Amino acid sequence: MSSSSRYDAIIIGGGHNGLIAAAYLARAGKKTLVLERREIVGGAAVTEEIFPGYRFTEFSYVVSLLRPEIIRDLELPKHGLKILPLPSTVTPLQEGDYLASWEDHDLTRRELYRHSPRDAEAADEYSRVMARAAKAIKPIISLVPPDPASLSWRDLRGLLKLGQYGASLSPTEICRIAKLLTQSAADLLDEWFEFDPLKGTKSASGIIGTFLGPRSPGTAYVLLHHYMGEIDGAFRAWGFAKNGTGGVSAAIASSARALGVEIKTSAPVSKVIVKGGRATGVALENGDEFHASVVMSAADPKRTFLQFVERQQLPGDLVTAVESFRVRGSxxxxxxxxxxxxxxxxxxxxxxxxxxxxxxxxxxxxxxxxxxxxxxxxxxxxxxxxxxxxxxxxxxxxxxxxxxxxxxxxxAPYDRxxxxxxxxxxxxxxxxxxxxxxxxxxxxxxxxxxxxxTPKDIERIAGITGGNIFHGELLLHQLFFLRPAPQWADFRTPVKGYYFGASGAHPGGGVMGAAGKLAAQEILKDWK
Amino acid sequence: MSDLYQLKRTPFHERTSALCLPQNWRRWAGHIAVGSYDLTLEREYWAIRNHAALIDVSPLMKYRIEGPDAMRLLDKLTPRNIAKLAIGQVYYTGWCDDEGKLLDDGTITRLAEQAYRLTSAEPSLRWLHMNAVGMDVRITEHTDQVAALSLQGPKSRQVLNRVCDSPVDGIRFFRMAENTIAGRAVTISRTGYTGDLGYEIWLDAADALPVWDALIAGGNDYGITPCGILAMDIARVEAGLFMLDVDYTAATHAWIEAQKSSPYEMGLGWAMALDKPGFFVGRSALEREAAEGPRWKMVGVEVDWESLEQAFGAVGLPPQIPSMTVRASLPAFRHGKQVGYASSSTWSPVLKKYIALVHLERPHYEAGTRIELEVTVQHQRCRASATVVNLPFYDPEWKRA
The missing domain is CATH 3.30.70 (Alpha-Beta Plaits)
Known part of the structure; x- marks a missing residue:
């Protein structure tokens, strides 16, 4: 292929975030190209027939937080998306007993009561308190994170909005949020419950995708993350996608194509072409070049900042921050x-x-x-x-x-x-x-x-450095305005026209799609 | 095992399920409860008002609170003066969080010098334990162990006098006494949720069936009728009695402040013993509210029948009356402006009136105030004129006699 192909925007990586960003850009009339390393799209949201007739959701396997506005905006149901309910959690116990959490509240209560009457009651209040805290924190997640160290009008406006919102919370809510942000999952759960399997099962959602244990501070926040879906009420975000998470990617890709996005698979990018401090396109590993005034990486932060662009083009503190960004696959x-x-x-x-x-x-x-x-x-x-x-x-x-x-x-540690x-x-x-x-x-x-x-396989197949399922752990020091690095949490990079929108960006991963959508919005803002 | 995939059954299930021919089951605190034994509610409702209705109320949450500090705990938890509660006496009360907003409501029965029974609509064990810290008190939930029947209606005393070992004539309103039915020990309290003469019978769950059978056999001459919770739902509105999750939201369930209610707002000012000594949960907030007067108040509202007739008549219809209590929120207006909402409304078969429990903002809640209540006539929203009245709507003299 010649080096003359011109696009308005090129997205590196055809995972769900890359596809979502591409679809939003195409929806705004931009001629958009998605370049995917593998022979199939989806990234870590793929379904593959590894044994004939058996289809595996190879990596990510449930859809927790896929944003409803993305489903609506991109008309994903028209493109085959169905999120089927995954209604219960059962914890088998060694003694032949079990602990279940069913879809129906009364049945769950009855089940818990069997093990601990106190926990049965506390569980009701716990989920209400967590849901309220999630409701309180959700507007923060929906905002493009302002950088408190910056004095630009955009950041100040964002900070002001956040400040106004904070002031609207009651002291009880602020204290609760402060605690949730700093506590360990174990400490939080010990405050509420006595039955070990219940605490164990609840704490598990606090450690998924982190290299931490339930007694490590900060894990309580990850628990809270799981209540975000619940406050959409009837929307019921938790579930299993028809055809697996690959079904989600397929629906987004289909929607993107219908909007005019061009998707090339087996097209691994080696670098972003930068001229005079501006991204002008990308080069593939085979030497092919594609040109565009905007390039967005939907790869992980390490590849985005340390591999696709020369380190000399980035401020030293950013390089250091990305180098120390925790991506320990666990x-x-x-x-x-x-x-x-x-x-x-x-x-x-x-x-x-x-x-x-x-x-x-x-x-x-x-x-x-x-x-x-x-x-x-x-x-x-x-x-x-x-x-x-x-x-x-x-x-x-x-x-x-x-x-x-x-x-x-x-x-399963990456560094085994x-x-x-x-x-x-x-x-x-x-x-x-x-x-x-x-x-x-x-x-x-x-x-x-x-x-x-193994985490190495996640890295090798899905292309996620370190094999962390969130492209970087959901730790408090890696969230909001610190994700992926201080001052660079607004989906922009020091290279003009080069953007970053994936799980390693705000607000994080979980087949949520928010990073891809927010990045596309920022790109379109800059276009004006 | 499959039992755990279902709601709980009450100790009377074997009897009630055989009689529940329309399969009209409702959900009540994790149990299945009979909605009605007939396809219509008339016979069961009139049993409450004219004979004796037998209602299975076992799903009520029940706690036994005992020990040297039992009184102290209940006095701290509720706004009533528990020190004044005599052995064998029952208090109805709501209880609040620290901001003086209602968490739940129920009855407290003093069973012995240091033993009480608390009933509630919602699980309360955690709240009880949290407040009992440092107290010498034992709290046991015994919802499943204690079966409960409500026998309501003008003939209920005669029924009990026939089936009980000792007569119940001496049990005054909101008092209780031990008794024996079919050789089984029971406690009988003169309480209920219908605003009629009535009793509640508390017994060991293992004795449920013989006691039920004895009541049905002995009550036959007095027209005893098994009655579901839907007929009771009409009677309780007539009696001006509110229901958690229908007429108010527990403060712990509320998403926003506006969803919470204080006892004053719910018309429980009479139960606030602000003159009692010492701290109780919500005290300072309630004192403030007592001084200022509540912003909202739940009152009775009677809809003008002529106004309903006019509204329906305009499209050629007679008034369409729902056959059971409506739990939908209906906006209430005054001078064209919304001033509140109805949380429960029903046709009252005994009063022949359309009545509602309505929450009105100050100053619109005084008795005699003329308001308008939204009614839907042939898919159109209309307003029927109505009057604020004192609760209860129906208060027969034999209730307390």
């Missing part, structure tokens, strides 16, 4: 093709347990111990596992009578002591199977095929 996936459903000792036979999440999280100690090993470079010998059986929610995911099971596993090789990957898979086997003894004989994904 989790892996084991995707399993099954000839029959796992039969759980605690709830034998096929039942509601199979239609929701199944969580191996018997206590905070269990998870903290799993973390202890990871701290020193070892894979947890008894890991936290979050299982979902997509074929129970969407029958098109596996052949009739058969199933696919997605197991999210933490901790001794490194990751085939033997280590195999051992990791075995650890997961034998852990599940303790609760569902038939699992081993039901396995038809198994795909084990």
């Amino acid at each position: 989790s892996g996936k084991v995707n399993i093709a099954l000839s029959e459903l796992p039969d759980f000792t605690c709830l034998p036979g096929e039942g509601p347990i199979h239609r929701g999440a199944i969580s191996i999280s018997p206590s905070i100690d269990y998870i903290e111990r799993a973390y202890d090993q990871a701290k020193y470079g070892q894979v947890s010998s008894e890991p936290y596992i979050d299982m979902v059986i997509p074929s129970m929610i969407d029958r098109d995911m596996a052949p009739p009578g058969h199933h696919v099971m997605s197991c999210f596993v933490q901790y 002591e001794g490194g990751w090789d085939d033997a280590a990957r195999e051992a990791f898979g075995e650890t997961v199977v034998s852990t599940i086997e303790r609760y569902a003894p038939n699992i081993r004989r039901a396995i038809v095929g198994k795909q084990v994904i």
Whole structure:
């Protein structure tokens, strides 16, 4: 291909954020090109048939926070998006008992009451308090983060808005938010509950995608993140996408194409072309060049700032900040093709347990111990596992009578002591199977095929440096105006015309799409 | 195991389910409860007002609070003067958060020198425990262990006199006494949620069926009628009794301040013992409100029948009356401006009036004030004229006699 191709905007990376940004730019009339490294779009939101007939949600597996305005703006339902309910969470326990959280409030209460009457009551209040805190903090997430160190009119206006909003909160709410932002998940949950499996299961959502344990400060905030979906009321953002998360990417790509976006796959970008401090296009690894007045990276912060552009073109403090940005991958996936459903000792036979999440999280100690090993470079010998059986929610995911099971596993440190090789990957898979086997003894004989994904594999296949599922941990010092770096949280970069909009940007990841949409909005503002 | 995928059944389920022919079940505090035993509510409603209606109220949350500090705890939690509550006496009360906003309401029964029973609509164990810190008191939830029946209606005393070992004539309004039915120990309190003569019978869940059977057999001559919660829902509006989550929102459930209600706003000023000594939760906020007067007040409103007839007549219809209590919010206006809303409204079969529990902003809540209530006539929103009246709408002399 010649070097003459001209576009208004080029997006590096065809993950969901890149596609969303492209669609919004095309919607505003910009001729937009998406360049994707792999042969398929979706990034970490892909569904692939690894074994014939069995479709795996390889990396991300549930849709938590996909913004409703994106679904509406891009007419995603018209392009096939359906978010199916994932109504329950069951925590099997070693003693043959279990802890369940069902979709119906009264049933959940009845279930919890069985274990602890006090917790049953506290749980009601806890979820109301968390939902209110989420409601209070949500407007902050929806804003482009102002930089408190900047004096530009835009930042000052943003700060003013944030300040006005803060003043509208009651002292109780402010204290609650301050606490939630600084506490550990374990401390927060100890204030409310006594039943260990309940605390363990709730704390798990505080550590997903971080390299922290439930006793590490800051993890309470991640818990709060999970209530964001709830305050949309009837909207019910939590769920499993038809055809897996790849179905989300496919719907966005279809919408983007309909809006005129051009998508090239198998087109790995090597660098952003910069002339006179301005981005003018990109060069592929094969030397092809594409030109545009705007380039946006939907890759991770490390690639965006340290690989696609020369370090000399960036201020030293930004380089340092991005270099120290924590992207420690801590989790892996084991995707399993099954000839029959796992039969759980605690709830034998096929039942509601199979239609929701199944969580191996018997206590905070269990998870903290799993973390202890990871701290020193070892894979947890008894890991936290979050299982979902997509074929129970969407029958098109596996052949009739058969199933696919997605197991999210933490901790599997990116920097495994001794490194990751085939033997280590195999051992990791075995650890997961034998852990599940303790609760569902038939699992081993039901396995038809198994795909084990380590943080190194996430990096290699999905192209996320460090293999962190959020492109960078959701730690307080990496959020809001600090994500990905101080003064550069507004989707812009020191290179004019070069933007950044992905999970490593504000407001973070989780198949939310907000970063891609907000970045596109900022690009369009600058265009005027 | 499959039981855990369902709502709870009350101890009377075997009897009530056999009688609930229309399968009209409702949800009540995690239980299934009979909505009505007939396809219409008439027979059950008139049992409340003319005979004796037997209502399964077991889903009520029940707590036993005992120990040397039991009185102190309840005195701290509620605005009523618990020191004055005699053994065998029952108080109705609401209780508040520190800002003086209602959390829940229910009854407190003094069972013994140091033992009380508290009933509530919502789970309250956590709130009780939080406030009991440092007190020598034991709090047990026994909702499932204690079955409860409400026997309401002018004949309820005669029914009990026939089936109980000892007569109940001596039980005054809001008092209780021990008794025996079919050889089983029961506690009988002269309380209810209908504004009629009535009693509530508290018993061990294991004794539920024999006690039910004895009441049905002994009450037959007096027209005893199993009654669902929908007929009771009409009677309680006539009695001016409000319901959590329908007529007010618990402060802990509210998303915004405007959703919260104070006891004064709900017409519970009579239950505020601000002259009692010492601290109780919400005291300073309630004292402030008592001095200033509440901004809102829940009052009774009677809709002018002629006005309804006119509104419906304009399109050629007779007034269309809902057959059960309407729990939708209906705007209330005065001089063309919205001044409040109805939270419960119903046709009163005994009064032959359309009545509503209406929340009005000061100064529109005085009795006699003329307002307008929104009614929907053939898909059009209209306003019917109405009058603010004192609660209760219906107050038969035999209720307290």
